[in-house]
Amino acid sequence: MSPTGRQKALQRHGLTETPEGLDVTWQGFQRAAKRALELRDAGSEEAARMVALSPDHPLRWEYARCIQIEAFTNEMSDTGF
Template identity: 65%
Template sequence: MNPEARQEALSRHGLTETEEGFELTAQGFQRASGRALELRQQGDPEAVQMLALDPDDPLRWEYCRRIQMEAYTNEVNQSGI
């Protein structure tokens, strides 16, 4: 994956890269919240707990960041890197 494709993938997953690691954008939070809803419908207990939190709760944002990082990592792995 070249740098441009990598940046596009980060953007697609609603992530930005900082010196401290990956940060979640509002778009990424929305996408991850949708995925969390799907997980909740499948009976995932962590998704149930996280979606019960206020949308402004930092723990919910961290949960969503992890969902998006997993999706990004899967995409990078599938690209052959």
Template identity: 60%
Template sequence: MRNAEQYLEALRRHGLTETEDGFALTVQGFQKGSRRALALRDQGDPEAIRMLSLAPEDPARWEYCRCIQIDAFTAEVRRSGI
């Protein structure tokens, strides 16, 4: 049961929820993903530069942030063995 609790906590920390279609991004997840995108932009990442030029309500920007958060969540799960 501990792993299930840790898994749900990791989802929450990354601003994700699980749906039958995969992962959905919360507003908190969008904010965290946007901060990660800013760091990537500062490193010269062309995709982050392009995505951050979009309006915050643009679905492509939300999808980009969702992918960033899924990557971070997956890395944490692998690292921790949840």
């Protein structure tokens, strides 16, 4: 995958690169919240705990960041990057 393709994938997943690593954007948080609801409905206790937190809770944002990083990493693996 080209650097441009990688950047587009980051944007698709709502992630930005910072000097400390990847961070989640508001769009990424919203996508992750939807995924967390799906995981909760599938029986994930961790997702249920995270969804129960207020949207401004730092742990909920960290969980969202992790969900989006996992999705991004899976896409990169699928493309052989």
